[in-house]
Amino acid sequence: MSRSRFMLGVAALALVAGNADAARVSLRIMETTDIHMNLLDYDYYQDKGTDQFGLARAVTLVKAARAEARNSLFFDNGDLLQGNPMGDLVARVQPLAQGMVHPAYKVMNQLGYDAGNIGNHEFNYGLPFLRQALAGAAFPYVNANVYVDERAGGPEAGKNAFAPYVILEREVADDTGQAHRLKVGVIGFVPPQIMQWDRANLEGRVTTHEIVATARRFVPEIRAKGADLVVAIPHSGFENGETAASTENAVAGLAEVPGIDVILFGHAHAEFPGKQFAGHPKVDIARGTINGIPAVMPGRWGDHLGIVDLMLDDRSGRWQVVDSRASIRPIFDRSAKKPLVEADPMVLAAIGDEHRATLDYIRGKVTETTAPIHSYFAQVADDPSVQVVSLAQIAYVRAAVQGTDYEKYPILSAAAPFKAGGRQGWGYYTDIPLGPVAIKNVADLYIYPNTLKAVLITGAEVREWLEMSAGQFRRIDPQGAAEQPLINDDFRSYNFDVIDGVTYEIDVTEPAKYDPNGKPANPGANRIKNLAFDGRPIDDTAKFIVATNNYRAYGGGNFPGIDAGKVVIDAPEENREALVRYFTANPTFNPAADGNWRIRPVPGISLRFLSGAGATRYLASNPSIRLVRDNGDGSALFELAR
Ligand code: MN
Ligand code: MG
Numbered sequence: 304m305s306r307s308r309f310m311l312g313v314a315a316l317a318l319v320a321g322n323a324d325a326a327r328v329s330l331r332i333m334e335t336t337d338i339h340m341n342l343l344d345y346d347y348y349q350d351k352g353t354d355q356f357g358l359a360r361a362v363t364l365v366k367a368a369r370a371e372a373r374n375s376l377f378f379d380n381g382d383l384l385q386g387n388p389m390g391d392l393v394a395r396v397q398p399l400a401q402g403m404v405h406p407a408y409k410v411m412n413q414l415g416y417d418a419g420n421i422g423n424h425e426f427n428y429g430l431p432f433l434r435q436a437l438a439g440a441a442f443p444y445v446n447a448n449v450y451v452d453e454r455a456g457g458p459e460a461g462k463n464a465f466a467p468y469v470i471l472e473r474e475v476a477d478d479t480g481q482a483h484r485l486k487v488g489v490i491g492f493v494p495p496q497i498m499q500w501d502r503a504n505l506e507g508r509v510t511t512h513e514i515v516a517t518a519r520r521f522v523p524e525i526r527a528k529g530a531d532l533v534v535a536i537p538h539s540g541f542e543n544g545e546t547a548a549s550t551e552n553a554v555a556g557l558a559e560v561p562g563i564d565v566i567l568f569g570h571a572h573a574e575f576p577g578k579q580f581a582g583h584p585k586v587d588i589a590r591g592t593i594n595g596i597p598a599v600m601p602g603r604w605g606d607h608l609g610i611v612d613l614m615l616d617d618r619s620g621r622w623q624v625v626d627s628r629a630s631i632r633p634i635f636d637r638s639a640k641k642p643l644v645e646a647d648p649m650v651l652a653a654i655g656d657e658h659r660a661t662l663d664y665i666r667g668k669v670t671e672t673t674a675p676i677h678s679y680f681a682q683v684a685d686d687p688s689v690q691v692v693s694l695a696q697i698a699y700v701r702a703a704v705q706g707t708d709y710e711k712y713p714i715l716s717a718a719a720p721f722k723a724g725g726r727q728g729w730g731y732y733t734d735i736p737l738g739p740v741a742i743k744n745v746a747d748l749y750i751y752p753n754t755l756k757a758v759l760i761t762g763a764e765v766r767e768w769l770e771m772s773a774g775q776f777r778r779i780d781p782q783g784a785a786e787q788p789l790i791n792d793d794f795r796s797y798n799f800d801v802i803d804g805v806t807y808e809i810d811v812t813e814p815a816k817y818d819p820n821g822k823p824a825n826p827g828a829n830r831i832k833n834l835a836f837d838g839r840p841i842d843d844t845a846k847f848i849v850a851t852n853n854y855r856a857y858g859g860g861n862f863p864g865i866d867a868g869k870v871v872i873d874a875p876e877e878n879r880e881a882l883v884r885y886f887t888a889n890p891t892f893n894p895a896a897d898g899n900w901r902i903r904p905v906p907g908i909s910l911r912f913l914s915g916a917g918a919t920r921y922l923a924s925n926p927s928i929r930l931v932r933d934n935g936d937g938s939a940l941f942e943l944a945r
Contacts, residue, residue, distance in 0.1 A: 325616070325617060325618040326477040326478070326479075326481065326483060326616070326617055327477055327478045327614060327615065327616050327625075328374060328475050328476070328477045328478070328483060328485070328614075328615040328616075328617075328622070329372070329373055329374065329478070329612065329613070329614055329615075330372075330374045330375070330376070330475060330485075330532075330612075330613045330614075330615055331368065331369075331371075331372035331374065331375040331376075331610060331611070331612050331613075332375070332376050332377075332378070332534060332565055332567070332610070332611040332612075332613065333365060333368055333369070333375060333376070333377045333378070333608060333609060333610055333611075334377075334378050334379070334380060334536075334567040334569075334599055334601055334608070334609035334610075334611075335358065335361060335365075335378075335379045335380070335601060335605060335608065335609070336379065336380035336381070336382065336422075336538075336567070336568070336569030336570075336600065336601055336602075336603070336609070337380070337381075337382040337386075337422070337569050337570065337572055337602070337603035337604065337875070338358050338379070338382070338383045338386075338407070338603075338604060338605055339382055339383070339385065339386025339387060339390070339424070339603065339604055340383070340384065340385065340386050340387045340389050340390035340406075340407065341356050341357050341358060341386065341387055341604040341605055342357065342358045342359065342389070342406060342407060342410050342605075342650055342654060343357050343358075343359050343646070343650055343651060343654070343658055344356065344357030344359050344360050344646045345357065345658070346746075347387055347388040347389065347661060347662075347665045347742065347743070348387075348388075348665075348742065348743065348745050348746040348879050348883075349743065349746040350662070350665060350666065350743040350746075354634070354635055354642035355606060355634070355635045355642075356603075356604035356605055356606045356634070356635075357604065357605050357634075357646060357650075358410065358605035358650065359605070359646035359647055359649075359650035359651065360605060360634040360635075360642070360644050360645070360646050360647075361605040361606075361607070361608050361634055362414060362646075362647035362649065362650060363634075363644040363645060363646070363647050364608040364632050364634060364644055365377065365414065365608055366647070368608060368610055368632065369415075372612075373475075373476050374473075374475040374476060376417045376471070376473070376487065376534075377414065377415055377416050377417055378416065378417060378418055378419065378420070378489070378534065378536055378567055379411065379416055379419040379420065380419075380420045380422065380536050380537075380538055380567055380568065380569040380570075381419065381420045381421050381422025381423075381424075381425055381491075381493070381536075381538045381569070382422030382423065382424045382425070382538065382569065382570065382603075382875075383407050383411075383419070383422065383424075383425065384405065384407055384424065384425050384427075384428070384433070384436055385424040385425070385427045385428065386424060386604075386876075386880070388661050388664055388665050388742055388883070389406065389657060389658070389661040391664075391883075391887070392657070392660060392661050392664050393405060393406060393657065394427075394428040394432055395428065396664055397660065398432075399432075399435065399436070401435070403439070404439035405435075405436040405439050406653075406654040406657040407436070408436070408439040408440045408441065409439075409653045409654050409657075410649075410650050410653050410654060411440070411442075412439075412440065412441040412442070413649060413653060416442045417442060417471055417473075417487075417489070418442055418443050418444065418445055418469055418471065418489045418491075418536075419440060419442060419443070419444045419445075419491075420444070420445055420446065420491030420492070420493075420536035420537075420538055420567075421433075421437075421444060421445075421446040421449075421465060421491060421493055421538070422493060422538040422569070422570065423493055423494050423496070423497045423500060423501075423538060423570070424875075425493075426497050426500075426501040426504055426505060427501060427504070428504075429504045430504060430505070430508055430509070443466065443469045443489075444465060444466065444491070445465065445466055445467065445468050445469055445489055445490055445491035445536065446463075446464070446465040446466075446467065446491045446492065446493055447463065447467035447468060447490050447491060447492060447517050447518070447521050448492050448493060448495065448511055448512045448513070448514055448517040449463070449464040449465060449493060449497075449509050449510075449511055450462065450463055450464055450509060450510050450511070450512065451463075451464050451508070451509060452507055452508055452509055452510050453510075454507055455507065455508055455509075464509050465491075467490065467491075467517075467521055468488055468489060468490040468491075468521060468525050469488075469489050470486050470487065470488050470489075470525065470528055470529070470530050471486070471487045471488075471489060472484060472485070472486055472487075473485050473487060483617075485531050485532065485615075485622065486529050486530045486531045486532070487530065487531065487532045487533075487534060488522075488525035488526070488528075488530030488532065488533040488534065489533075489534045489536065490518065490521055490522065490525065490533065490534075490535050490536070491535075491536045491537070491538070492514045492517065492518070492535070492536070492537040492538060492539060492553070492557075493511070493538045493539075494514070494538065494539055494551040494552075494553075494570065495511035495512065495513060495514070495549055495551075496511075496549075496551050497511060498510065498511050499706055499707055500703070502705065502706050513549055513553075514537055514539055514550075514553040514556070514557060515553050515556040515557055515559075515560060518535065518557055518560045518563065519560055522535075522560055522561070522562040522563060523561075523562060525562070526562050531615075531621065531622040532564045532565070532613075532615070532622060532624070533562055533563050533564050533565075534563075534564065534565045534566075534567060535557060535560075535563045535565070535566050535567070536566075536567045536568075537553060537554055537557055537566065537567075537568050537569075537570075538568075538569055538570045539551065539552050539553045539554055539557075539568060539569075539570050540552035540554060540568065540569075540570045540571030540573065540600070541554040541555055541568065541571070541573075541575065541580060541583075541586075541593065541598075541600070542554070542555050542556075551570075552570070552571065554566060554568045554593060554598065555585055555593060555594070558585065558593040558594035558595075558596045558598065559594055563596060564596070564597075564613075564624050565596070565597050565598070565611050565613070565624075565627075566593065566596055566597070566598040566599075567598070567599060567600075567609060567611070568598060568599070568600045569600055569601075569603075570875070571600065571875075572602060572603035572754075572875055573600055573602070574600060574601065574602045574607060574631055575591070575598060575599060575600035575629075575631070576588045576589075576590075576591040576599070576629055576630065576631070577631070590627065590628060590629065591611070591627075591628060591629025591630060592627070592629065597611045597613065597624070597627035597628070597629045598611075598629055599611050599629040599630070599631060600631075601631045602631065602633075603875075605634065606633060606634055606635065607631040607632060607633050607634070608631065608632045608634075609629070609630075609631050610629065610630050610631070610632060611627060611628075611629045612627065612628045612629075612630075613626070613627050614626035614627070664742065665741060665742040665743045666741055666742075666743060667741060668739035668740065668741060669740060669741060669742055669883070669886045669887055670739075670740050670886040670887070670889055670890055670891060670892060671738060671739055671740065671890065671891045671892075672691075672735065672737055672738065672740050672891075672892060672893075672894055673737065673891055673892070673893045673894075673895075674687060674737055674893055674894055674895045674924075675687070675734070675735065675736050675737050675921065676688050676691055676733060676734075676735040676740075676748065676894050677732060677733055677734045677735070677917075677918070677921055678720050678721075678722050678723060678732045678733040678734070679724075679732050679734070679914045679915055679917060679918030679921060680914065680918060680921070680925055680928060680941075681720030681723055681796070681799075682720055682723055682775060682790055682796055682799060682912065683789065683790075683902060683910075683912055683928070683941075683943060684896070684901065684902070684925060684927060684928065684943075685801065685896035685897065685898050685899055685900055685901070686720065686801075686896050687894040687895055687896050688720065688722075688733040688748060688894075689718045689719065689720055689801050689896070690718075690803065690894050690895070690896045690897065691748060691882070691885075691892070691894040692716075692718040692748060692749060692878065692882065693716035693717075693718045693801070693803035693804075693850070694716075694885060694892070694894070695878070695881045695882040695884070695885035695886075696716040696718065696755065696850035696851075696878065696881055697714050697715075697716045697803070697804070697850060698881070698884070698885050698888070699755055699850065699874070699876075699881035699884065699885070700714050700716075700755075700757045700848060700850040700872055701714055703757070703872050703874065704757075704848065704872070709759065709848060709871055709872075712759065712846050712847060712848045713804065713836065713837075713845075713847050713848070714757075714804065714847075714848045714849075714850065715765065715802050715803060715804035715805060715847050715848065715849045715850070716802065716803045716804060716849065716850040716851075717768065717800040717801070717802050717803075717849055717850065717851045717855065718800065718801060718803070718851075719772075719796060719797045719798060719799050719800045719801065720796045720797070720799060721733075721749065721750045721751065721796070721797055722747070722750065723796035724913070724914060724915050724938070725792065725796070725913075726792075728937070729914075729915040729916065729936070729937030729938045730915060730917070730937060731915075732914075732915050732917065732918075733747050733748060734917060735747065735748075740886060742883055742886070745879050745882045745883055745886075746879065748879075748882060749877075749878050749879045749882060751797075751852070751854070751878075752877055752879070753852035753853050753854055753877060753878050754852065754853045754874060754875055754876060754877055754878070755850065755851075755852065755853075755872070755874040755876055755877065755878050755880075755881050756850075756851055756852060756853050756855075756856035756857075756870050756872060756873060756874065757848050757849060757850045757851065757856075757870070757871055757872035758848070758849050758851065758856055758865060758869035758870055758871065759846055759847070759848055759869055759871045760846070760847060760849060760864065760865070760869055761843060761844055761845065761846055761847070762834075762836070762841040762842050762843045762844065762845045762846075762847065763843035763844070764863075764864045764865075765802060765805060765834070765841065765847055765849065766831055766834050766841065766843070767816075767817075767862075767863045767864055768800065768802065768849070768862055768863070768864075768865065769800075769802055769807060769809075769831045769834065770815075770816040770817060770828075770829065770830060770831050770863075771798075771800075771816075771817045771821060771860070771861075771862045771863055772798065772799050772800045772801070772802075773809050773811075773815060773816070773830040773831060774791065774794050774798075774815040774816075774817060774818075774819070775790065775791060775794045775796070775798075775799040776789055776790065776791060776809065776811045776815070776830075776902070777789060777790065777791045777811070778811065778812070778813070778814050778815070779811045779812050779905050779908060779910065780812070781812050781905050781906070781907075781908060783908070784908075785907065785908060785909060786908070786909040786911055786942070787908055787909070787910060787911065788911050788912065789811065789902070789910040789911060789912045789943070790912050790913075791815075793819075794819070795860075797860075798860040798862075800851070800855065800862075801899075801900060802849065802900075803897070803899055804836070804847075804899075805834060805835060805836050805841060805899065806833070806834070806835045806836075806838075806899045806900065807831050807832065807833060807834040807835070807899070807900050808831075808832045808833050808900065808901055808902070808903040809830050809831065809832070809900065809901070809902050809903060810829075810830050810831075810832050810903050811830065811902060811903070811905065811910070812905055813825075813828045813829060813830045814828045815828065815830065816828045816829065816830060817863060819861065820861050821860075821861030821862055821863045823863075832903065848871065848872075850872075851865075852878050856869070856870050857870075901927070902943060904943065904944060904945060905945075906945065907945060908945060909931075909942040909943075909945055910942060910943040911931065911940060911941065911942045912940075912941055912942075912943075913934075913938050913939070913940055913941070914938070914939060914941055915937060915938060915939070916933050916934070916937055916938060916939040918939060918941070919933065919939060926944075927943055927944045928941050928942070928943060928944070929941065929942050929943075929944065
């Protein structure tokens with residue numbers, strides 16, 4: 304407040320100096336990004352409402368933010384049409400009929416968006432579907448770096464596949480209420496990597512150019528056409544370090560392109576300005592700038608609204624940004640765990656039919672399991688609930704590496720039991736009977752909204768990963784008591800990663816090699832025995848791709864040698880979505896564990912563990928496990944065969 308009064312003083316001085324036309328215009332620019340079809344505040348994987356995401360809640364923020372501002376513009380950055388079961392429904396299951404408006408635009412056309420950018424996921428359902436969907440948008444779309452492939456021939460060959468930019472003409476009111484015409488150039492970008500990620504949909508049809516080079520080409524053209532202001536909407540994140548020419552995350556490089564006034568970014572599903580980006584020399588967290596350019600990235604799924612407030616001044620003879628402040632507004636208070644806004648009822652009113660059709664879809668059968676999927680024995684034996692996650696992760700990563708340099712490496716998968724009773728209660732297990740499986744069952748198989756990552760590591764690192772996992776077990780004394788408890792209850796089950804694609808045994812008579820911080824506690828110990836790939840002892844120097852989640856890949860659980868630097872597949876998709884894709888692609892599947900690992904029996908010792916009493920139903924299919932007694936409190940005591 305005090306700052307703008309000071310600035311006003313400067314303007315008054317300019318007036319005295321003789322520039323009678325000088326005016327000051329405050330302009331608020333708002334952004335949504337990576338909505339991923341989360342139009343409503345509904346979690347279709349869990350089949351229940353949520354207060355933590357959904358454009359419907361962000362709409363409430365939009366209306367408030369707009370009401371506060373004299374002048375405002377509103378943009379969406381893309382990754383809009385794909386990402387939840389409603390997106391799949393209208394693209395694939397009950398495809399949108401010609402001439403029908405996509406549910407995303409039934410909502411967004413009522414929100415006064417000024418323009419939209421095309422995200423990488425917009426290409427997931429193919430170009431014809433994208434064109435069909437975009438035809439329903441009542442606002443213009445931009446993308447400057449996708450071109451019609453020369454090989455496609457025809458008059459469009461080599462030209463921009465979409466409008467590279469638009470110049471919006473808007474009437475704005477200055478501080479005295481006087482009207483001015485403002486020309487706002489808007490340019491959009493998508494990661495050039497869509498050619499790999501969606502090769503099947505795009506090859507031979509379109510090509511992509513680098514983001515920064517494309518900006519250097521078009522921004523001067525937009526300026527030459529009289530734009531007073533240029534807003535760049537890259538569907539791209541902020542890279543840490545140097546901007547490689549073909550980078551997926553190009554915002555730091557883009558912020559150095561002359562003529563760009565505002566950057567509305569996304570793709571990384573992160574929050575800018577935010578602590579995550581502090582300490583970078585190009586970033587000012589307090590003002591929300593990158594290289595001095597105001598910039599914002601409002602998270603994902605409608606969980607934040609991005610706001611860039613500009614003060615424009617035409618003292619110099621043209622409109623210039625003389626002050627700026629970028630911020631994000633959340634719909635949910637994470638520390639207080641409380642919603643900050645209610646959903647706007649307009650959204651459900653607009654797409655109630657699509658919502659009900661999506662509920663039918665997620666509650667109906669998508670696939671059929673030929674074996675029960677339960678997690679009662681997941682901590683002591685290879686297990687179907689962990690196996691099915693690995694099947695889905697491997698399928699996802701295999702598709703993702705196709706046509707890349709990583710195609711040549713074997714793909715392994717790490718997954719852990721999430722619902723493993725114990726402190727969460729003796730009923731807290733996955734237990735899906737043989738037969739139909741619905742999309743809403745997916746949350747039962749994968750309770751965390753993790754995103755899928757894959758790391759490239761050596762055979763030796765695979766072994767250390769498993770050594771860390773093996774901290775799940777207490778040390779068994781082969782000369783000790785005839786009955787010994789097996790599970791270390793202090794070790795969280797979600798850190799008990801099973802790795803599929805290799806075979807191994809766990810020798811619990813050795814001490815755990817690592818402490819909970821991933822530091823060698825017993826450096827000479829080796830619980831992992833007979834680790835083999837393809838039937839032969841693993842080559843310590845060979846490289847493997849291991850599918851996992853963002854938690855593990857970014858260092859969660861302190862697994863030795865696993866960190867962000869090893870990530871080669873950095874997917875924004877959830878592991879849950881990989882499961883949905885796997886189910887959709889397989890009308891029936893067999894989740895039976897393949898027995899790729901086991902706890903090596905200790906002769907003469909009964910290795911005992913507790914599980915839910917529900918586990919007794921599954922003893923017949925687990926001959927290595929015997930019931931000792933039902934405790935009558937929901938738990939039962941079991942032992943591994945001696
Ligand atoms: Mn996204
Ligand atoms: Mg297995």
